[in-house]
Amino acid sequence: MSKWSNYINPTVRQIPPSGIRRFFDLAAEMEGVISLGVGEPDFVTPWHIREACIYSLHRGSTTYTSNHGLLELREEIANYLGSQGVHYNPKKEILVTVGVSEALDLALRTLVCPGDEVIIPTPCYVSYLPCTELAGGVPVTVATSMEDQFRLTADKLEAVITPKSKVLLLCFPNNPTGAIMDRQNLLNIAEVVRKHDLLVISDEIYDRLTYTGHHTCFASLPGMQERTIVLNGFSKAYAMTGWRLGYAAANEEFIAAMTKIHQYTMLCAPITAQVSALEALRHGKSAMQDMVTQYNRRRRLVVHGFKEIGLPCFEPGGAFYAFPYIGHTGLTAAEFAESLLLEEKVAVIPGDVFGPGGEGCVRCSYASSLEDLTEALQRMGRFLKRRGLHNSKVVYL
Template sequence: MSTGKWTDYINPAVQNMPPSGIRRFFDLAAEMEGVISLGVGEPDFATPWHIRESCIYSLHRGRTSYTSNQGLPELREEIARYLAGQGAVYDPRRELLVTVGVSEALDLALRTVIQPGDEVIIPTPCYVSYIPCTTLAGGVPVTVATRLEDNFRLTADRLEAAITPRTKALLLCYPNNPTGAVMDRQSLLAIAEVVAKHDLLVISDEIYDRLTYTGRHTCFAALPGMRDRTILLNGFSKAYAMTGWRLGYAAAHPDFIAAMTKIHQYTMLCAPITAQVAALEALRHGQSAMEQMVAQYNRRRRLVLQGFKEIGLPCFEPGGAFYAFPYIGHTGLSAAEFAENLLREEKVAVIPGDVFGPGGEQCIRCSYASSVDDLTEAVKRMGRFIKNRTAGRARVVYL
């Protein structure tokens, strides 16, 4: 079997998988001094103190054991209460599963419902793990590029055009990473009609549901007829600044949750109890701190949009999450060239839009989960970079 190369033993699906484009730029930035990073999608706030304190107290009390595979019963009850407020009612005993981050919930959902050759429609630009995780589950990712003229929303006609007899599921993420796009209720109802017509499942990643600025978030599972054909994913990383706690959850029909729990109990067993205690405190008493953080993100969103306008960087208005997705095609550079040159010349780290799939080739992702001072300086440096590029192109044309 072996030809002398250890790679012969590695699954070809893993060998052919590209490394994360986000991490590549993060690693480049880490090697340089004075870099302002707008790259990694992580809150710059620490987890609120009362959440951390609840965990310290739980450790003093010796709460260091396993929990139920599905998670602490009291946490599932609080999650169910929160989702009911969004219009999606779930039984905390049979229809909720606490996971190690939303990333595990996504992996479980895909491995539970996808059989080899099943197609999964993924609107792009999308979070970088969606396509590889679909492939690892044995599925076939079918990308549907959303368009700037549609404010990066998936439209019902573009969804229907991508459906084939092998289509099994639709993977949604709104508010969206990387674009910041949101879907209003009417747009989602049109998507739901297509989903029902073709008897599809929906995996709806709603990790940014509380980070909306232009209207109320619509939970996909709360739409008429969508609850039982939707696997709803959510978590605590973004709204409560709890990325390192690694805690998420899935809500779905009991048949899906039972199947997902089988995989979960053999691979993870349960999410860490201390992180579950933190999530419980966040749901019970974290509303005020969360709202303050969201208000700060909104302030930064407006600052970045105004700054981009002043330096001549076109950008549609993101309605959620904490990302801006400006257009850089007019600079004459590809997204990768723009990001690499900006990092080396002005020490600002952004992510090229093409790492998020079709539709992002002439854009860059900028996270505004940074301080106002850093954002102000970053926009200033980007303006200087664009001005120098434009001036250079003008001189070349003149000569």
């Protein structure tokens, strides 16, 4: 019989495994590792949210829901989005999904035809390029830079548009850089979107983790709601990663098309997670704000700490990631991450796994305790000192 690999779809065969998971798996095999790798809150889901789940099980809520999700939940999602300046019909314009990951996959498969170009600012979340390829699209990357605070500019967007351009995929606040976009930046982008008749997928999972300025929902910009699919969820703001619950909001035709795929693959998101998300939206604001306050303290600690030990780092305005520059060490991002893990047992993620623009940087999640972050910075300082780089006065140009 031929090799099993010969039977596998060539598109799947050529997609590399996640660079994040490689370092996560390495760290999991070692004792005493402080992981700044995986983007997961170190908080447990607040008790009242877990209690709502437990109570729903006692009541026997173990059935399917509508393909779209519980109407009560969609109504609360619509209320939240309304507070962000954009209004959706919860019956027809919101779809509850199994995490934002499913929402992204559905959005791409709904919009992208073979050969369509999807414009993706980088550095970006590791799944964006592979999911585009799996949908038959062609990812077109636009490298952002530390000099521009990792923001997409209208000029850079305009420069990559071709007759095949169809979708712009945005993520702000950004994973992995923590970059944010202010309203004027987004208005400039919206003008290019309108000019070239692009569609937009806006991943706003970190919207409530914004520390400087105010988050602007892309669909709230003039003329953008009709051409935008907004993705969001509960994993980051409410420490609900394992519950796997997200949602998409868009015009009725987009949501109806996405639901066709959803009903033949997932059918519906788990009812227990939906009940818990309903509790989070109704009564979780205080606990969420407490967690955001803690992230903000950690953000200031790590940015200051990196600069002190000689790693230039722009100040992230959102999410829970810092993206320090390590190019002056003489190591590639992969060499830096692997050596740091083996020598000092600190796990970080090489910036180049997030696409062009990430070279020479590493992603460090500060969703860890202050104690662990302080210890990690001390270990990284030792690591740099052995190379004669501790407290170096390097300025990123």
